[in-house]
Amino acid sequence: MAKREVFIGREALTDGRLTRSELARWYEPLFRGVYVPKDSTVTLWHRAKAAWLATGRQAVITGVAASGLYGANWVDPHTTIELISPRHARPQPGLAIRQESIAADEITTVSGIPVVVRARAAFDLGRHLPRGEAVARLDALMRNQVFSTEDVLILTKRYPGVRGMKRLADVLPLIDGGAASPQETRLRLLYVDAGLPRPTTQVPVLDGWEAVRILDMAWEEFRVGSEYDGDVHRTNRRAYVKDFRLRPKLESLGWAVDHVIKEDRDGEIIARARTLLLSRGWQP
Numbered sequence: 001m002a003k004r005e006v007f008i009g010r011e012a013l014t015d016g017r018l019t020r021s022e023l024a025r026w027y028e029p030l031f032r033g034v035y036v037p038k039d040s041t042v043t044l045w046h047r048a049k050a051a052w053l054a055t056g057r058q059a060v061i062t063g064v065a066a067s068g069l070y071g072a073n074w075v076d077p078h079t080t081i082e083l084i085s086p087r088h089a090r091p092q093p094g095l096a097i098r099q100e101s102i103a104a105d106e107i108t109t110v111s112g113i114p115v116v117v118r119a120r121a122a123f124d125l126g127r128h129l130p131r132g133e134a135v136a137r138l139d140a141l142m143r144n145q146v147f148s149t150e151d152v153l154i155l156t157k158r159y160p161g162v163r164g165m166k167r168l169a170d171v172l173p174l175i176d177g178g179a180a181s182p183q184e185t186r187l188r189l190l191y192v193d194a195g196l197p198r199p200t201t202q203v204p205v206l207d208g209w210e211a212v213r214i215l216d217m218a219w220e221e222f223r224v225g226s227e228y229d230g231d232v233h234r235t236n237r238r239a240y241v242k243d244f245r246l247r248p249k250l251e252s253l254g255w256a257v258d259h260v261i262k263e264d265r266d267g268e269i270i271a272r273a274r275t276l277l278l279s280r281g282w283q284p
Contacts, residue, residue: 006049009035032092044068044077049113051081051095059083059097060107060114063128064137066121069110072140074182082124084116101159119151126152126171127164134171136185142177149175178202183228184216187260187269191226194270195284196277199226205255212249215257222280225250225257226273256280 010033012018018027027035030050036042048061048069061069063082068075082096083089089097106120116124118141125137141147149172156165174192178201179185192198199217203225206212218225229243250257256279258272 006030006034006036006046006053008053009033031094032090042077044075044079045111045113047077047094048081048115051083052113054092054095055083055085055089055097058087059085059089060102060116061110062098062116062121062124063096064125066110066115067125067137067141069113069115070118070121070141070145072137072144074136074140082128084124100162103158106155118145118147119155122147122149122152122175123155123168126168127162131167131171132186132189134167135174135189136179136182138171138175139177139179139185140182142175143179146177176201178217180216181228181230183230183262187226187228188217190266190269191273194274196270196273197282205250205253207249207253212253213246215255218255218257219277219280219282222277222282223255224273224276224280225255226260227257228260230262 009023009027009029012023012035013020023035026038028038029035030042030047031054034050034053036046036050040046044065048065052059052061060083061081062084064075064079065081068079080094080096082098084100084102085097086099088099091097102116102120106117107114108117109115122138122141125141126134129137152168152172156168174189176185176188179188180202184201188199188201197219199219201217203215203218203220204211204213205215205225215225216227247257256276258269258276260269
């Protein structure tokens with residue numbers, strides 16, 4: 001068998017591909033009754049296919065796992081696999097099975113696995129996750145695989161009254177595919193929830209026709225920017241020096257840019273941004 005193969009053990013025994021001793025010696029279960037070779041590097045694809053097989057090939061992958069199969073970033077390969085199943089399936093660790101309605105036009109195939117279409121993935125992410133995580137996951141999905149929020153709204157009309165609709169209505173207007181990391185999403189929401197104007201993401205700072213910097217987010221009208229300095233600034237000295245030396249250039253072009261680090265407290269971040277905006281003419 002190929003290293004990438006994921007299979008139901010009982011079927012491999014029945015059709016003679018393996019003996020019981022071979023199955024026990026060379027393969028390990030991902031979910032109940034579903035196996036991969038022991039020397040496999042288990043990916044999200046392996047676990048998603050194993051989850052589908054564990055439901056008797058009856059379920060459809062949705063949620064965070066679906067977004068990861070579409071290529072969205074920040075998805076742990078060991079994340080819980082969420083599925084929509086038309087019938088009750090035995091619960092087991094690592095699976096979240098929901099008996100929800102789903103139409104044929106909400107299902108597609110990704111790498112040989114039944115997966116909800118992007119709009120349905122967004123519909124489920126926005127309903128089932130806490131607000132902050134939902135926006136971060138939706139940002140990541142939008143950044144990698146653009147979907148229409150109008151298509152998501154069509155689903156709200158198709159399934160009126162389903163669980164989480166109020167939460168979905170809250171997060172849909174907040175989606176921004178310009179966010180390059182969950183930390184940037186959190187920072188943007190921090191500003192919005194504090195009553196500051198909503199910043200634009202991935203804003204170019206121009207020197208003539210040349211873009212000298214793409215800011216994580218900014219209030220262009222006031223030439224105020226905000227950058228989240230993540231681990232790359234701690235681990236990559238060259239990147240840190242480059243950004244540090246660019247700051248006088250940004251100032252000379254009339255920009256005031258606040259640099260946020262993980263250790264900053266929320267109140268401090270909000271206060272700095274508010275002060276900069278007020279100094280540039282923003283009127284609350």
